[in-house]
Amino acid sequence: xxxxxxxxPLATPAGAVTDLALGKATSADSSQSGRGPxxxxxxxxxxxxxxxxxRTGHWWQVDLGNxxxxxxxxxxxxxxxTYGYHVSxxxxxxxxxxxxxxxxxxxxxxxxxxxFTAAAxxxxxxxxxxxxxxxxxxxxxxxxxxxxxxxxxPEPDPALRSRCTGTSPITCHVDxxxxxxxxTVILGDATSPGVTSVQAEARRTVxxxxxxxxxxxxxxxxxxxxxxxxxxxxxxxxxxxxxLDLVFSGSAPKLNGIGLAPASGPVLYLAGDSTVCDQxxxxxxxxGQQLPQYFKLGLSVANYGDSGESSGSFLSNSALFxxxxxxxxxxxxxxxxxxxxxxxxxxxxxxxxxxxxxxQVRSRGGTPVxxxxxxxxxxxADGTLTSTALHVNSVGVNLPATMRQVAxxxxxxxxxxxxxxxxxxxxxxxxxSGRLYLPELNDKTHFSSYGANEMARHVLxxxxxxxxxxxxxLR
Numbered sequence: 001x002x003x004x005x006x007x008x009p010l011a012t013p014a015g016a017v018t019d020l021a022l023g024k025a026t027s028a029d030s031s032q033s034g035r036g037p038x039x040x041x042x043x044x045x046x047x048x049x050x051x052x053x054x055r056t057g058h059w060w061q062v063d064l065g066n067x068x069x070x071x072x073x074x075x076x077x078x079x080x081x082t083y084g085y086h087v088s089x090x091x092x093x094x095x096x097x098x099x100x101x102x103x104x105x106x107x108x109x110x111x112x113x114x115x116f117t118a119a120a121x122x123x124x125x126x127x128x129x130x131x132x133x134x135x136x137x138x139x140x141x142x143x144x145x146x147x148x149x150x151x152x153x154p155e156p157d158p159a160l161r162s163r164c165t166g167t168s169p170i171t172c173h174v175d176x177x178x179x180x181x182x183x184t185v186i187l188g189d190a191t192s193p194g195v196t197s198v199q200a201e202a203r204r205t206v207x208x209x210x211x212x213x214x215x216x217x218x219x220x221x222x223x224x225x226x227x228x229x230x231x232x233x234x235x236x237x238x239x240x241x242x243x244l245d246l247v248f249s250g251s252a253p254k255l256n257g258i259g260l261a262p263a264s265g266p267v268l269y270l271a272g273d274s275t276v277c278d279q280x281x282x283x284x285x286x287x288g289q290q291l292p293q294y295f296k297l298g299l300s301v302a303n304y305g306d307s308g309e310s311s312g313s314f315l316s317n318s319a320l321f322x323x324x325x326x327x328x329x330x331x332x333x334x335x336x337x338x339x340x341x342x343x344x345x346x347x348x349x350x351x352x353x354x355x356x357x358x359x360q361v362r363s364r365g366g367t368p369v370x371x372x373x374x375x376x377x378x379x380x381a382d383g384t385l386t387s388t389a390l391h392v393n394s395v396g397v398n399l400p401a402t403m404r405q406v407a408x409x410x411x412x413x414x415x416x417x418x419x420x421x422x423x424x425x426x427x428x429x430x431x432x433s434g435r436l437y438l439p440e441l442n443d444k445t446h447f448s449s450y451g452a453n454e455m456a457r458h459v460l461x462x463x464x465x466x467x468x469x470x471x472x473x474l475r
Contacts, residue, residue, distance in 0.1 A: 084129025153221025
């Protein structure tokens with residue numbers, strides 16, 4: 001549930017070794033598509049930043065947010081090969097001082113550390129030498145030191161931590177009214193290493209697995225939407241518990257503290273069906289459940305997706321659009337995906353329903369964004385997807401094409417998830433595409449956790465291309 005996520009270092013407990021770079025803003029002079037700079041400090045060593053070509057001289061840097069007292073860095077390369085590099089620091093991003101020189105490096109260690117003392121806000125690593133057939137590629141980069149700034153997000157409250165129970169998982173419940181809340185969590189333990197992931201409410205992914213060494217702590221702040229029912233608005237699959245629920249899991253979850261405060265920032269609303277919604281019951285996962293993990297503190301994701309809904313039923317059901325519409329404010333964005341359940345909807349009715357949604361969102365000052373439905377995993381004999389998979393319904397209406405026409409007519413942004421998922425699923429083929437869906441349940445429509453995350457990533461990529469306002473809150 002990376003829902004509004006910002007990683008910041010923990011100032012206390014005193015003396016803790018802290019990775020100041022975790023989740024902070026990054027940049028690079030060169031990046032491959034899909035391997036951007038943010039992947040080098042996301043705590044996931046399976047992802048990486050990679051330069052767009054095999055030349056030396058490429059650099060990656062992190063903005064710590066404020067000047068901090070630094071004691072060293074650690075780089076994990078993609079491969080255990082020889083990389084030449086140097087590390088530089090800056091207080092203003094323009095004047096740099098070199099603090100570590102490994103230009104003559106001969107080591108093939110995949111993880112390499114450099115100790116130094118400096119006061120800086122920006123840290124940059126420049127690759128000066130590469131082994132044969134190797135590109136500049138960093139799986140993880142850590143910056144160690146003491147943060148002298150005030151971290152964002154509410155301060156931890158010991159009373160909130162005392163309400164948590166269990167050790168693996170650790171579950172926390174706070175009695176709060178429906179609304180949006182800024183949340184801070186402190187992960188780590190004084191004596192034991194930890195691997196902790198965080199979910200909120202109805203299995204929304206807020207934070208993927210974070211590793212902390214013994215005596216090391218990591219502070220994260222994010223913004224969450226709390227509502228009742230906490231999953232699907234009509235209560236399908238269960239209604240959950242009123243208030244805020246957080247679950248800390250992983251192979252060794254470690255929770256040091258929690259902070260909570262009401263939030264007033266913008267909201268990303270989702271209107272859709274079962275492929276979008278917050279599914280309370282595993283293994284079903286809507287792509288909307290995976291979106292929160294990609295946003296930092298300040299923006300919440302409010303998922304009003306609901307199983308079985310068509311464009312018409314979403315408009316008319318009092319628990320759905322009539323409940324969501326009054327909450328929309330200027331600056332909010334609404335992603336609108338329908339088609340799976342418009343199985344007998346005429347082209348004119350589908351266009352009318354979508355136009356109504358667009359018009360009503362705009363009347364509240366929000367920005368409507370139309371999202372064509374992701375494909376079903378239904379293959380023809382020639383290895384291509386069938387017309388049913390591509391959402392040509394029982395009365396012959398090409399629903400994605402109709403949505404594209406409405407977007408053009410209404411001058412509304414469009415995310416063509418049909419086209420993106422078609423390319424993905426056909427590219428993987430009948431067998432390889434199975435992990436996106438739920439073949440163990442013979443379900444070729446709904447997504448696994450992995451598949452939902454892939455769809456969410458496609459949605460986010462198009463949001464970047466459209467320069468929609470929520471991208472300013474991406475980690």
